Amino acid sequence: MVETDKIILRKTKLEDIERILNFEADNNQFVQQYNFSEHKEILESESHLSVFERKSNLLIGFVILAGILSSDKIIEFRRIVISKKGSGYGKDTVQLVKKICFEGYKASKIWLDVYADNKRAIKLYKLMGFIEEGVEAIDENRKLLIMSIANNQ
Template identity: 30%
Template sequence: MFYSTERLNLRSYKESDLERILELWNELDVQQNTSTEHVVPRGPKFKDTVKGWLDQARFHSIIEVKATDEFVGFLTIRDENPKNRDGDLAITLTKSQWGKGYGSEILKFVVDYAFRGLALHRLSLGVFDNNNRATSLYKKVGFVEEGRIRKANWVDGEWRDVILMGILEDEWKAGLPK
C-alpha cells in the first residue's frame, strides 16, 4: 500500500531501503539536526536500529519523487501515548532534497492522515532550536510551540534547546478549507 501527494509517493519500506536510510543518516547536517546521540558515522549494524524504528511505528513511510522514484527520506509516527491518541512525528529528508518544498508537501499530507486515518487527537514533535527552516515549516503547517527543554543536546561545541511542538485535532480541523 502506498499514498501519494502531488509530487511524492509514500510507501512501506523494503529491506533494500535500509541502505539508503543509512546513507541519509550519515549525512552530517542531517544527523546534527535529528539526533540527540553522538554525531558519528554509522555502520551497517545501524540498519537494525532503523528497522526497529520503522517496525515499531504506528505509521512509517519511505518518501520518493513520483516521476523518478528518487529517494527523498522517511517518516514515522510512533504511538507516544496510545490512550490519549498522541502520536510522535519524526521526518528526515536527505540534504539533496532540501529547499524543494517536499517537506511542506509531505507534512500537510501526514498531518491530515494522522487525524483522518489514524484518529489521533494530537501530533507532537521535537526540533532543535537552531533548525530554523524546520521550525518555520512546522509552524506554517499548524504546529505550535508547547515548551522547551533547555540546553538538552550538545552538538558541535554548543548546547541546543529542544523545542516541543504539537498540533491538536481541533486546530487541524479549524485550518481545513470551508
C-alpha cells in the same frame, strides 16, 4: 500509500534502510542516528514511511511516527528527513503526515521536538500549523522546542 503531485509516501521496505541511514548521516546535526537494527525494529513496531519523488520515483527521505497505537491517540512525529531541500517536498510530507495521523489513525494530537537552531524545520512546522508548547534544554549549548498540532487545527 498516500501521495501529492510531488511525492509518494509508502511503508518503508527493508531494502530502503541503507539509503535512509545515508540520509540520517547527511543530516546528523539535526537528527539522532539510528543503526540498521533500530530502523528494522521500528518497521515492525511503529510507522516507518519512505518518501519518494513522484516524477523520478527516487527515494528522497523518510518519516517515523511513534505511538500510533496509543490509547490517548497522541502520535509522536519522531523523525522526518528529506534529502532534496527547497523543492516543497518537506511541506508535502508534513501535509501527508497530518492526513495519515488525523484521518488514518484518528489521532487527537501530533507532537514533535526539534532543535531550536533548526530554523528551516521550525519555519515549516509553524507554516503547517504546529505551535510551540515548550523548550527543553539538552545541554548548556543546545535546546529542543516541543511543538504540536491538535486535530481541530
